[in-house]
Amino acid sequence: MPALEITDLTRLYRRKGGEDFEALAGVDLTVPEGEVHGLLGPNGAGKTTLCKIISTVLLPTSGTVRVLGHDVVTDTHAVKLALGVVFGGEKGLYERLTARQNLDFWAGAYGLSRRRRRARVGELLERVGLDGRADERAGSFSRGMKQRLHLARGLVSDPGVLILDEPTVGMDPVAARDFRALVHELRDGGTTILLTTHDMAEAAALSDRVSLIDRGRLELTESPGTIGDLVSAYERVDARGVPDHVRDRIAALDGVVSVREDQGSLVRVETEQPDATLAVLRTLVDSGVRDVARSRPDLEEVYLHLVGRRGMGVDR
Amino acid sequence: MTFSPVRAARTVRGAAMVAHADFWTIYTWRSWSFAWLVRLLCQVVFFALVGVLVGDPEYTAFIIVGAAMMVCVTETMLTSSSTCWERMQGRMPLITASPVEPVLLFFGRSVFWPVSAAVTTSVALLAVPPFFGDPWALWKVPFVIVLAALTALTTYCLALVVGALALSFTEVRNIASTVMTLYTTAFSGAMVPLDFWPPVLRWIAQALPVTHGLDAVRALQDGDLGAVAAASGLMLAVGAVWFVVATLAFRRVLARARRGRGGLD
Numbered sequence: 001m002p003a004l005e006i007t008d009l010t011r012l013y014r015r016k017g018g019e020d021f022e023a024l025a026g027v028d029l030t031v032p033e034g035e036v037h038g039l040l041g042p043n044g045a046g047k048t049t050l051c052k053i054i055s056t057v058l059l060p061t062s063g064t065v066r067v068l069g070h071d072v073v074t075d076t077h078a079v080k081l082a083l084g085v086v087f088g089g090e091k092g093l094y095e096r097l098t099a100r101q102n103l104d105f106w107a108g109a110y111g112l113s114r115r116r117r118r119a120r121v122g123e124l125l126e127r128v129g130l131d132g133r134a135d136e137r138a139g140s141f142s143r144g145m146k147q148r149l150h151l152a153r154g155l156v157s158d159p160g161v162l163i164l165d166e167p168t169v170g171m172d173p174v175a176a177r178d179f180r181a182l183v184h185e186l187r188d189g190g191t192t193i194l195l196t197t198h199d200m201a202e203a204a205a206l207s208d209r210v211s212l213i214d215r216g217r218l219e220l221t222e223s224p225g226t227i228g229d230l231v232s233a234y235e236r237v238d239a240r241g242v243p244d245h246v247r248d249r250i251a252a253l254d255g256v257v258s259v260r261e262d263q264g265s266l267v268r269v270e271t272e273q274p275d276a277t278l279a280v281l282r283t284l285v286d287s288g289v290r291d292v293a294r295s296r297p298d299l300e301e302v303y304l305h306l307v308g309r310r311g312m313g314v315d316r
Numbered sequence: 317m318t319f320s321p322v323r324a325a326r327t328v329r330g331a332a333m334v335a336h337a338d339f340w341t342i343y344t345w346r347s348w349s350f351a352w353l354v355r356l357l358c359q360v361v362f363f364a365l366v367g368v369l370v371g372d373p374e375y376t377a378f379i380i381v382g383a384a385m386m387v388c389v390t391e392t393m394l395t396s397s398s399t400c401w402e403r404m405q406g407r408m409p410l411i412t413a414s415p416v417e418p419v420l421l422f423f424g425r426s427v428f429w430p431v432s433a434a435v436t437t438s439v440a441l442l443a444v445p446p447f448f449g450d451p452w453a454l455w456k457v458p459f460v461i462v463l464a465a466l467t468a469l470t471t472y473c474l475a476l477v478v479g480a481l482a483l484s485f486t487e488v489r490n491i492a493s494t495v496m497t498l499y500t501t502a503f504s505g506a507m508v509p510l511d512f513w514p515p516v517l518r519w520i521a522q523a524l525p526v527t528h529g530l531d532a533v534r535a536l537q538d539g540d541l542g543a544v545a546a547a548s549g550l551m552l553a554v555g556a557v558w559f560v561v562a563t564l565a566f567r568r569v570l571a572r573a574r575r576g577r578g579g580l581d
Contacts, residue, residue, distance in 0.1 A: 013576055055413040059574050080415040091406025096337040108330035109416040111323045153410075 001069050003161050003192035004031035004054065009063035011049050011216075023049040025216040027063070031194060031209075033160070036187045038207030038224070039196040046216040047196040048087075051165040054194065055085045068160050081110070084159035086150045088166030095139030099130050099149050102138055103156055110157040124152040128182060144175025151182060162186065164195045168202060180206055235277045237269045238262075239284050240291040246283065253279050324420050331424025338398065339428035353436055356387045360440045363507070364448050377450050381533050382506030384440035385467060389500045389526050391433035392471045395426040396493035399479030400486040408483075409581065412573065418566035419559070422476060429475070430468035437464040441533065459536050459544065466548060467529030470555025474525060477558055480565035484572070505530050525554045 011024040024046045031037045041047050052058040054065055056076050064071060070078040094102050100121055107117040125131040128148040133141070138149060147167060154162055164183070168176040183206050186193060197203050203210045204224035211221040234257075242250075250269055251259045255276025262268045271277045277294065284292050343352060363383035367376030399422055402408055411421060438461045445451060452460060478496050482489035501507060503517050504527045510518050521527045528551035535543035 011576075052409065055409075057409045057412045057574065058576060077415055080413060083413070085410065085413045087409055089406070092410050094334050094337070094407075095405075096341050097334060101333055101337070105330040105333060106410075106414070108326040109414050109421065111320070111326065111415070 001033070002030045002066075003033045003035070003068055004029065004037075004194060005064075005066040006030070006050075006054075007064045009050070009053065009065060010061045011046075011053060011058065012061045023216050024053075024060075027213075027216070027218050029211060029218060029221065031192060033068075033192050034190045035208045036183070036193040036195060036206055038203030038210040039194060039213055040198065040200060040203045040210050041196075041213035042198055045213045047213060048165055049216075050213070051085070051087075051163050051194070051196060055083055055163055056080055081157065082160050084154035084157060084162045086147075086154035086162070086164045086167055088147075088169040090143060090146055090170070093138045093146060093149060093153075096137060098135045098137055099125060099141070099152075100134040102149060103152055106153050107156045112157070120156060120158070124155055127155075127185075128152045129178070142175070144171050144178065147171060147175065147179060148182070151179070155186075159191075161192045161194070164193060166196055166198070168197070168199070176202075233272050233274070234296070235271050235274070236295055237271070237277060237280050237284070238293045238295065239267050239269070239289050240265050242267045242284065242289055243287065246287045246289065250280055250283055253283070256280065319417075324417065327416050327420040328424035328427075331421045332427050334425055335398075335428040338401075339432070348432070352432075353439060356391075356436050357440055357444065360384050360387065360444045361447075364444060368448070373449070376448055377445070377537070378509070378534075379507060380445055380448060380450070381441065381537070382530065384437055384444060385526055385530050385533065386497075386501050386506050387440050388433045388437040388464065388467050388529070389471055389504075390497050391436060392429050392468055392475045393478065393493035393497050394429050395472060395475035396479045396482045396489045396496075398426040398429065399476070400482050400489045403483055403486055406581070408573070412570050417563075418570055419476065419563040422479060422562075422566060423472075426476075426479065427472075430472040433468040433471075434461075434465040437468060453539075456536055456539075460533070463529060463532050463536065463544070463548065466532075466551060466555075467526055470525035470529070470551050470558070473555045473558035473562060476562035477565050480562055480569055483566075483569050500524055500526055522550075523554060525551050525558070528554060 006027055006029040009024055009027040010022070013021045013023055015021050027046075027050065029037075039047050039050065049058065053060050053072060054067060056072050056079050059073060064073075066072070067079045068082045070082060072079050094105065097105065103121040103124060104117055107120055112120060122131070125134045128151055130145065130148060130152070133145070138146065141149065151164075151167065154164075167183075168179055171179060180202065183193065183195070187206070187208075193206075195203065195206055207224055209221055210224050212219040247259055247267060250256060253276060255271050255273035257270040257272050259267065259269050269280050271280060281292065281294065360380060360383040364376060364380045367373075367379040370376070402411065402422075402425065411418065441460050441464060442452060442457060474496075475493070478492050479489075482492045485492075503513060503521050504510075504524045505521060506526070510521055510527070513521070528547045532544045532547035532551065535541075535547055
């Protein structure tokens with residue numbers, strides 16, 4: 001039985017004026033038990049809407065979602081017991097309670113007995129590295145500590161499936177690294193995790209498989225390695241002071257996707273083969289252009305490449 | 317989902333822990349005793365002086381009880397605000413995603429208001445009348461405290477309904493509680509005898525727990541324990557009805573949000 005089974009899922013929102021906005025459009029996704037599945041997409045892609053439907057916070061407009069075999073519409077209570085949820089951001093904790101009290105509160109809400117609560121809360125505080133600060137108010141914690149407490153809260157009922165919605169948003173790099181180490185531990189422990197992020201590196205580092213979502217549509221589901229290969233095929237070179245005849249020569253090179261002028265004198269060259277990037281750099285340097293920088297495209301540009309390559313016609 | 321009293325108790329206990337932490341952030345024991353309590357006592361004394369000005373000792377006794385019981389309503393209706401804190405501090409999605417019965421969580425979450433109200437109302441009922449020549453007989457004192465506590469508890473059930481409505485419209489949370497307090501002050505028989513109002517308003521007043529609380533306290537003044545018991549029974553019944561309404565109201569608010577109307581983010 002899959003941990004998550006999403007079939008033809010659609011969610012419409014009614015905008016002011018009566019027009020419908022399609023936040024999710026026919027999403028199909030199956031996540032087997034024990035998998036860490038990264039859901040990657042830019043802001044507004046539909047990631048949080050999907051998480052909210054899975055976690056019973058929102059109803060789907062159509063389609064079905066099953067969590068460990070339980071339907072989110074007809075078997076809501078069983079889904080809630082099977083699921084842990086960690087939404088991103090600082091909000092959601094009881095800041096006037098200590099870390100231990102926060103966990104104790106949610107453990108009570110999930111029906112744990114006093115003895116189980118005490119044991120579980122202590123175990124989780126230790127696991128997320130907050131046992132030394134357990135009796136301090138959550139409001140005094142740094143963002144990274146709060147997010148670790150959020151993760152512990154999400155695990156309080158020992159859920160079979162854990163939803164992590166943008167868990168590292170706003171964290172400093174050290175806190176984010178520590179948080180990822182915790183997710184690694186959970187993966188090793190066999191917890192099924194759906195992780196949403198707009199950070200490709202994070203998705204690749206943590207996930208067994210990654211799905212790309214954009215404008216409510218699941219564009220592809222691949223292993224991080226495959227997506228990494230696809231991404232690494234695309235590069236760009238930015239240069240200033242490029243004479244027109246050099247631009248024409250670059251545009252004619254094999255593997256060059258586009259040459260366009262950005263912000264006045266900046267010329268941006270996009271390539272889809274590592275050899276092409278090398279050829280572009282050589283051409284520029286040989287022509288006396290010294291103001292040159294090579295970089296990877298950001299996520300949106302990767303989407304354009306990937307989606308364009310698969311002929312799915314996303315217009316931006 | 318089957319109802320489990322043990323589980324319900326765990327939910328209320330956990331939420332009451334939040335209430336306790338919030339209360340002692342809002343107040344210290346000094347600010348509660350020498351600012352909040354004194355402010356409420358001044359309010360009761362003010363109305364008592366109106367009674368003295370009118371020159372009718374019977375009305376003075378009537379209005380002191382009414383004003384003291386309104387302390388209970390005023391304080392308990394603050395539940396509307398503390399219910400909305402859950403939404404304003406971003407916890408509603410987590411509450412919705414948890415297997416908790418919402419009314420139990422919210423019952424525990426604001427329980428500091430009725431507890432505080434039970435104490436302030438008891439103090440107001442017991443401390444003010446002696447200064448206006450109408451002290452309580454000693455044997456009645458425990459009854460006064462119990463009636464104040466029951467009035468606070470049952471009014472709290474009504475306040476939870478107001479809180480559930482305010483959860484969808486947080487911007488009117490204070491207006492909702494103020495309107496409810498003013499309505500109760502005017503039409504529950506606290507300041508003006510119920511007989512003064514037309515029958516429709518008298519009937520509506522029966523739905524307010526404090527109407528029966530006032531009847532009970534006034535019956536206690538007369539030493540009529542049978543009438544005290546009858547009014548207390550009615551008050552508990554009305555409170556129970558409001559608790560059921562609150563249960564349904566919270567479920568409805570969460571169900572609406574789940575459908576995408578009246579989002580609680």
